[in-house]
Amino acid sequence: MVSYKELGLVNTREMFAKAIKGGYAIPAFNFNNMEQLQAIIKASAETKSPVILQVSKGARNYANQTLLRYMAQGAVEYAKELGWEHPQICLHLDHGDSFELCKSCVDFGFSSVMIDASSLPYEENIALTKKVVDYAHQYDVTVEAELGVLAGVEDEVSSAVSHYTKPEEVVDFATRSGCDSLAISIGTSHGAYKFTPEQCTRDPKTGRLVPPPLAFDVLDAVMEQLPGFPIVLHGSSSVPQEYVDMINKYGGKLPDAVGIPEEQLRKAAKSAVCKINIDSDSRLAFTAAVRKVFAEKPAEFDPRKYCGPARDLMTELYKHKIINVLGSDGKAE
Ligand SMILES: [Zn+2]
Numbered sequence: 001m002v003s004y005k006e007l008g009l010v011n012t013r014e015m016f017a018k019a020i021k022g023g024y025a026i027p028a029f030n031f032n033n034m035e036q037l038q039a040i041i042k043a044s045a046e047t048k049s050p051v052i053l054q055v056s057k058g059a060r061n062y063a064n065q066t067l068l069r070y071m072a073q074g075a076v077e078y079a080k081e082l083g084w085e086h087p088q089i090c091l092h093l094d095h096g097d098s099f100e101l102c103k104s105c106v107d108f109g110f111s112s113v114m115i116d117a118s119s120l121p122y123e124e125n126i127a128l129t130k131k132v133v134d135y136a137h138q139y140d141v142t143v144e145a146e147l148g149v150l151a152g153v154e155d156e157v158s159s160a161v162s163h164y165t166k167p168e169e170v171v172d173f174a175t176r177s178g179c180d181s182l183a184i185s186i187g188t189s190h191g192a193y194k195f196t197p198e199q200c201t202r203d204p205k206t207g208r209l210v211p212p213p214l215a216f217d218v219l220d221a222v223m224e225q226l227p228g229f230p231i232v233l234h235g236s237s238s239v240p241q242e243y244v245d246m247i248n249k250y251g252g253k254l255p256d257a258v259g260i261p262e263e264q265l266r267k268a269a270k271s272a273v274c275k276i277n278i279d280s281d282s283r284l285a286f287t288a289a290v291r292k293v294f295a296e297k298p299a300e301f302d303p304r305k306y307c308g309p310a311r312d313l314m315t316e317l318y319k320h321k322i323i324n325v326l327g328s329d330g331k332a333e
Helices: 013-022 034-047 057-063 065-081 099-107 122-137 167-177 216-225 241-249 262-269 280-296 303-326
Strands: 026-030 051-056 089-096 112-115 142-147 151-154 157-159 181-184 231-233 273-278
Touching (some): 013 026, 013 273, 026 034, 026 303, 034 280, 034 303, 051 057, 051 065, 057 065, 057 089, 089 099, 099 112, 099 122, 112 122, 122 142, 122 167, 167 181, 167 216, 181 216, 216 231, 216 262, 241 280, 262 273, 262 303, 273 280, 273 303, 280 303
Parallel strands (some): 026 051, 089 112, 112 142, 142 181
Antiparallel strands (some): 151 157
């Protein structure tokens, strides 16, 4: 058993309370390798933004759980080395799908876990979430739950259609499960293809797809039911078209990839939404930078020469999200 407190990490409780009060959101960036982690920490340290490092089940299998724990510990030390005196870094399990996985993460130094039982019937979702909460809270680890179903594909999590969260269920769910935060479905979606062309309109000037707007009426109704309760948005990459264009220009093939417009996320960040998950955007930045080097310098074979530029582009992306979308800069001096 390793406590996250020994690693210098924090849970989400205080972060979220401050974010709701302050009208901003905490970035939750997924990582599974060193360059991503370096970029996240550098961007967070330079902007003094609290940050949630997210690891999915697939990422945990990819990177190895022991190595991950030391990477998170290293991230705290690296942040201090960068001059961030009191880093607020949370290590969070994204989309835990069983009690055993969540328990294992709690035991291995995670400071927060998500139990995603949203595909189960309502009562079973409550029961499993409560089981995880009862275990995690013994160690002061916070728990995120999910109600409603997001469309899209993210590692092992996939669903063809979304079902908006039912606002009339949230009080009962939060009370009986004891969860610390709630991921809801209001039209965000996992992956780089969040919407089909049929769901979108086309901008006549640019020919780009324009996605349908988020269901802010559902968010408002949830906030009315659960005033001041931390709400989480998954699947909130904006799929920057500059990266998609770079990938396509340098030999990639991502036709009609489309995400959530940043102005909608900016609006959400000002509400009780206090955690916004961004994964695909950093994958796109990484891939765009690597493809560019490969196309322009085909003789290059030192991974540092293409992972380095990828890291730089991701750092830029993370800083942009923190400052211009989430508003979390300067909130963890
Ligand atoms: Zn998700």
